[in-house]
Amino acid sequence: MASSLASLKSFPCPAGNKCTAFQCLFNHEDGTNTHVEEQSLAKNPNPPATADQDSPRKRIKLSSMTPSTPSTTHQDLSTTPEIGKAEPDKRKDLSLTQPKLTDTATATAAAAAAAAAAAAAATVSPAMSPAMSHVNRAQASTSAKTPTSSSPKPSKPLSTPHATIKSSPKPSPISSPKSSPKPSPKPEALNPRLLKKSPATHNARLMLVKALHNEYVRLNTELKGIAKEDEKELLLSGQELITKTLDDEQEIATKKTAVYNNAIRNKILTYKRMKVPQWKEERANILKAHKSEESSQAPVTYEPIVTGLTLPQEIDFLHRLVWPLAGMERYGYVSAVPSDDDIKAAREAVEASRNTEVCDRCTRRFQVFPGRREEDGALASNGSCTYHPGKMYYPERSAGEKTSPPKKYRCCHQSVEDESSTGCTTAPTHVFKTTDPKRLAAVLNFAETPPNPDVPADRAVCFDCEMGYTVYGTELIRITAVAWPNGEELLDVLVRPIGEPMDLNTRYSGVRAEDMAAAEILKPGDDHRPTLVPSPDPSKPPQRKLKLAPSPKAARDLLFSLIAPSTPLIGHGLENDLNAARVVHPTCVDTVLQFPHRRGLPVRNGLKMLTETLLGRKIQVEADDENGNPAGHDSAEDARAAGELVRLKVRDEWKTMRAKGWAIEDGQIVPPKGMGGTAGA
Structure with missing residues (x-):
């Protein structure tokens, strides 16, 4: 297959000089297959590098190039700078120089900017062309590379099939309104978080996350158009919308694993039907709850209870x-007070059972040894006890949820109906509890x-x-x-x-x-x-x-x-x-x-x-x-x-x-x- 494609170089390109292919397989009069690169370099002689992933067998060698400030994440394809002019009829060696960061603070800022670029690349608008998405992803992935030199010099040839390009570690941040006084310190991409026990495949979760995020963006955008000056704090930035989406999806995935698909689809449907006034009210309640939680940290003085009576x-x-x-x-x-006969009968019943009890925590039967067992000094038989120390509770229903959520344990929030979980805590021995007054009186009347x-x-x-x-x-x-x-x-x-x-x-x-x-x-x-x-x-x-x-x-x-x-x-x-x-x-x-x-x-x-x-x-x-x-x-x-x-x-x-x-x-x-x-x- 490769030899047949290589034979096309002997034929002239049907498009001639108007060819716009990135690396045309046909021959051209000027001996190069990269007209797009030449046109781009004519407009911008000092472009930043992009990933050469379309042709794994081509390596382009750049003799000298100075890094320039990269463009914003969302840019037009026609103005996207390309890699330098390639030498004809030779295998290319790809390299790019990079200024060296000598200051720790600069390096930290570069790493944070790279993370922001990665988050922006993951949320490419559907209206963008596939080529534009490819360029953005390449820039986002390469901007995270650590610079290794302070002066322009060629790097060693890459041994991997696909060339990896190192570009400037200072991408532009995501341009979105910053309505919140405390932006998220950790940028995230619109990608489901990794869970210990995932309720669905990654592709299924990603599809649902995007659908939920679209509804949040729609409501936030509509609210932005009608929000008054004192309501600006109700708006969410782009990163805050992503964080809210991931938080809500993770909560459903961990707390409603058994009914994950229905639960998150109901949530998406709820926000799809939601109007701006309802979204505005919800945002106001959430903001009020956050302020109340912050104020609760301060010491609180309680009003005394006045009965209107003297002591x-x-x-x-x-x-x-x-x-x-x-x-x-x-x-x-x-x-x-239990009688002596009642106490005697209770003691005889315990002796007849040979001190066999039912564990108060895991409900397993075991034997107890008052005074310790002679052969090994044990207090109880049947090994250790694995159980849930927390009480059971019913979680609150989410908005629009009609079915009753399953009962869970407060200690680990696992479902009571989950038969695979025997407990989240292990104790050395089993224990028991008795409420019979006669048995209690047998120990102390x-x-x-x-x-x-x-x-x-x-x-x-x-x-x-x-x-x-x-x-x-x-x-x-x-x-x-x-x-x-x-x-x-x-x-x-x-x-x-x-x-x-x-x-x-x-x-x-x-x-x-x-x-x-x-x-x-x-x-x-x-x-x-x-x-x-x-x-x-x-x-x-x-x-x-x-x-x-x-x-x-x-x-x-x-x-x-x-x-x-x-x-x-x-x-x-x-x-x-x-x-x-x-x-x-x-x-x-x-x-x-x-x-x-x-x-x-x-x-x-x-x-x-x-x-x-x-x-x-x-x-x-x-x-x-x-x-x-x-x-x-x-x-x-x-x-x-x-x-x-x-x-x-x-x-x-x-x-x-x-x-x-x-x-x-x-x-x-x-x-x-x-x-x-x-x-x-």
């Missing part, structure tokens, strides 16, 4: 929120709150506990109590569990093994308040070092010293804390029952969600310690948050009662005339 009146009113203990068993509360005449009558206590996994299930490892409503700390100690710890559940409890090992052990009569350790930085508050109660019973006795049977205990999901401390208390105010979920129990609202939506405060922030591990929850913070929610409930209830005629006379809450009873009834 004794609030305590008196609090009794209206107490649910009778009888009948609370359906919510998990223990209303009576329950106790009713004893009378305590030393407790003030106007005291209410916010209560919260942290639990960890041991060979006996979940056990108490921290107990906290604060006064209500002022939040004064009354009790906060670590607790040594009865069984051997298997997992302290630090991700949620915040308790670490090193903290318990270094804690001071409490003795009868010792001050249980935390030790304050001065911080190395004088501007920071001192560090609190919690002390360690030697057993759950000792920690429960500390709680009994602060409350009486008539003292209201406030908490969120209070039955879990009372059962962990093995306490039967008749006066409980549970925020789970005060703020029920719209679907009813057993579905319940989380404390974090209630605090954020009703109080406008954030708790249980996912912070990490200095080693990058989750810091966990703070039981004192949770206890105070539950107390604030109860105050909000008191305020709203009292407001409703006042509208019905209730009033305060002589410092007492009295009902309307003709209605019997008191506020505490």
Whole structure:
């Protein structure tokens, strides 16, 4: 084939001197096949180099040439400078000189400009001719080459089949309106980002990305034509449109992998039908959200909750929120101390099962060994545990999406329906949890709150506990109590569990093994308040070092010293804390029952969600310690948050009662005339 094409050189060109072929295969009177190059050089004697990819067997040698400033990305083909004049009847050697960058800052700027040129080349307008697109791609790809010389000199012949040309590393930036005050620091081409698990082929994703980008460009262009001066900030630059397209496509590809094709097509269709006013509103909301997020970084002062009642009146009113203990068993509360016969039966059942349990995290069956297995000292069988530590949730629907998105895990955002994923976290052992009061009593029996005449009558206590996994299930490892409503700390100690710890559940409890090992052990009569350790930085508050109660019973006795049977205990999901401390208390105010979920129990609202939506405060922030591990929850913070929610409930209830005629006379809450009873009834 090559020999037959070469034989055409012996025939004159049919077009003669009017031939415009880049490298004509026919013979010409002047002996050259590059008329286009001659015409271009006549117009521009010092052109920048372009890639010679059309003829891999031709090498053009340039004896001397000085680099010139390259043209913009979008240029007309007729004015595109070509490579220098070629020598006839010889194989060409391609070379080009380049000035050497000696300054680091200049080199950095050149690299950034090259990246911008590459992004521009990838988004060539469809209206441009194929030849023009080829020239732009060549310029963009060659401009990223690092210059190697400071004076004009020929380079070595290239050994690759296609010649690669080094050109000036200073391409013109993309000319687009810069409406955003913070342009993207990292230019990108309109090319789908590389994902660990791609939901479709690259060509399919590229087609969808271009379609979505076209809709964004259309809406942005139309908005630009009608935008007022104060609406200029709603406009997006060319690079910002690309970044937004890639961000949206990547979000769908990672969070909706199973329904990627339908999800992104629905999104494209939504924006295809969208009018400028809707796009304008969406851009305004996004901009408002960004400003709100930036302002949220500053310290926020919260308005105190004003109930309109004095402290004794609030305590008196609090009794209206107490649910009778009888009948609370359906919510998990223990209303009576299990008998000895019940405890004996529970122990016999455990022995009959040979301590076989079901893992609370991965649901696999395993065997537990209290006191450790003799042959190897293991606490549990069946190896390690792989699981998802995050709770399940339903993602929010995108605009125009009609189908319900699949349920996912908060820890890794993987779909619950994905059977190939067994978990994203691995623990050394399996763990289990039991809620049966008889089995709980077999480890440590329950106790009713004893009378305590030393407790003030106007005291209410916010209560919260942290639990960890041991060979006996979940056990108490921290107990906290604060006064209500002022939040004064009354009790906060670590607790040594009865069984051997298997997992302290630090991700949620915040308790670490090193903290318990270094804690001071409490003795009868010792001050249980935390030790304050001065911080190395004088501007920071001192560090609190919690002390360690030697057993759950000792920690429960500390709680009994602060409350009486008539003292209201406030908490969120209070039955879990009372059962962990093995306490039967008749006066409980549970925020789970005060703020029920719209679907009813057993579905319940989380404390974090209630605090954020009703109080406008954030708790249980996912912070990490200095080693990058989750810091966990703070039981004192949770206890105070539950107390604030109860105050909000008191305020709203009292407001409703006042509208019905209730009033305060002589410092007492009295009902309307003709209605019997008191506020505490």
